[in-house]
Amino acid sequence: MAVAEVAVPSKVSSNESKNDGSVERQRIKTMLLIRRFEERTYQEYTKPGQKIGGFCHLYSGQEAISVGIASLFDKNRDYLINGYRCHGHSLALGMDPRAAMAELFGKATGCSKGKGGSMHFFDASVGNMGGHGIVGGHLPVALGFAFAQKYKKTGGFTICLFGDGAINQGTHNEALNLASLWKLPVIWMIENNGVAMGTEVARHSAETDLSKRGLGYNMPTANVDANDLDTFMAALAPAIERARKGEGPSYFSANTFRFRGHSMSDSMATYRTKEQQEAARLRDPITLYADRLMKKGLLNKEQYEAMEEEASNIIAKAVEQADADPQPPLEDRFKDILAETYPYQPK
């Protein structure tokens, strides 16, 4: 069976001709910020006196996906919706690390006022329509954003991220079909890190080439190396164009590797060998991209180290602030449930 391919231009040309590398270095900076955020989150979660509760799923290793999307995303008209592994895309779309860390701490200053937690980072003002906790449950909601974009002719697109585990939910079939039937401007993207919690792709999907799980819906599907930021953006850009032009949805398996377990209690011992983990580190999306920029002369070692340090400082400050931030007043638990007051009489 042939896999329909999204046309992939050799390079994304955006701003690069006249660029001194500042755009690219900013991407490195954002990836480093996400990595540092996640590694500090790991520390805060696991150290004595644990300040982060609940489930927590780290993004380390998958940064190129969020940063690549954010580079092509128009916050005034595009929407992003994700599953529960949602810290990375939120930071990439500009969430203040303090608001992100404070949410993990359950504080009033958190992005969702401490009511959502790790799995439910929201920043609707920039089109970040949330992390969502039920696997596959958010795919239908993505349809609604895209329907509104089409209805209002905004030229915007909706990108819906989900893990490889989500493709086996019924909503995956329903949402892909309706999106294509109605030619909605959606980009479906599996962040395929190869394992649904502890079940590898070969043990959960009858078809192991996950790009093929988007076949049968009359839309382009493709695999993309999502650890290589340039390759990833080059594959994504035409799908965005297609969506903006009203030509309908696309489907990607963005193939990557997470460096941490599924959640905090998972050491990956039951499904990943040490060798696999070491091999994956050789394709770390940050170093891959940084090395390329260095070869092109757009980045030097000192700049990289300074960015690492800056990220580290920003996150350290975010942790400090989040820690000092107030708990939400208990009476606030009754707020933000309904938009109207009742009895409700329309004006």
Next chain:
Amino acid sequence: MPVLEFREALRAAMSEEMERDENVVLMGEEVAQYQGAYKVSKGMLEKFGPMRVLDTPISEAAFAGVGIGAAMVGMRPIVEFMSWSFTLVCLDQIMNNAANVRYMSGGQCKVPVVFRGGNGIAHQLGATHSHRVETIYTRIPGLIVVSPSTPYEAKGLLKSAIRCNDPVIFLESEKMLAEKGEVPDEDYTIPIGIAKVEREGKDVTVVSYGRPLSRVVRPAVEELIKLGFDPEVIDLRSLRPLDTDTIAKSIKKTHRCVIIDEDYGYCGIGDAILGKLHKLCFDDLDAPIERIASDEIPVPFNHYMEEAMMPSVGRIVDGVKEVCYRK
């Protein structure tokens, strides 16, 4: 005043609101080209076009999600379910996404979507198609649940539901769609969260809503009047929020109460209402509150068995006699 069928009243509400606000759209199975599985949306495709009246595949989760997502970004979708029983396959969309997304985002989103369709036992459709979903949805914070009992209430409540900025569960009945009643032509709305005393009386407070009120409570009230009772009848109209004030005020006068619904007894909606009234009205009551509900069996196909499982005029009359200590 014009006399409309229940379905025409619903159509009038939707059409008026669609004329009023271009963000209002209607979607669901067979709502457009087929003119509605129950003809509620008859003529609307022609009037509003295919971008505003949309046929969906049989994918409840997908199109419920369309309604929720579109509402989160500024539209006001009306999502028609052919039957509320079919929403068991998209409970996650309604209970998790519609009801929770505002809260989980710290108030960043509002979800002005209306989910509407036929609820309850609609005659010989068997157990899977006859669920009474009010108990499922009424218990969920973040949702609003209303159930009209006349064409007049249907139009006014649906217009309010469409303008409301919260997700509204709008419970109709396939068996009521041909019922007729006076419905004004003009724009009117009915408040959500206020019950209606549809008949004043002094002997007993009869509480019901929607289909059971229309099918069996009103005929039972006629019977009770013939027997010399003077019942006060309350149409709840909204199940969430529940207007306990109106019920309590009535019980203060009558000192007796019978609640009638077609849900199951145990953990049913009537239990929940009774639970709210028990403490509130304890000192005003001269008899325990009586509950009349359906038998606790899967809904049978057989016509006579199905009839027998539901509240009847006889059971309501008996219930009223019991709380009034009369034979």
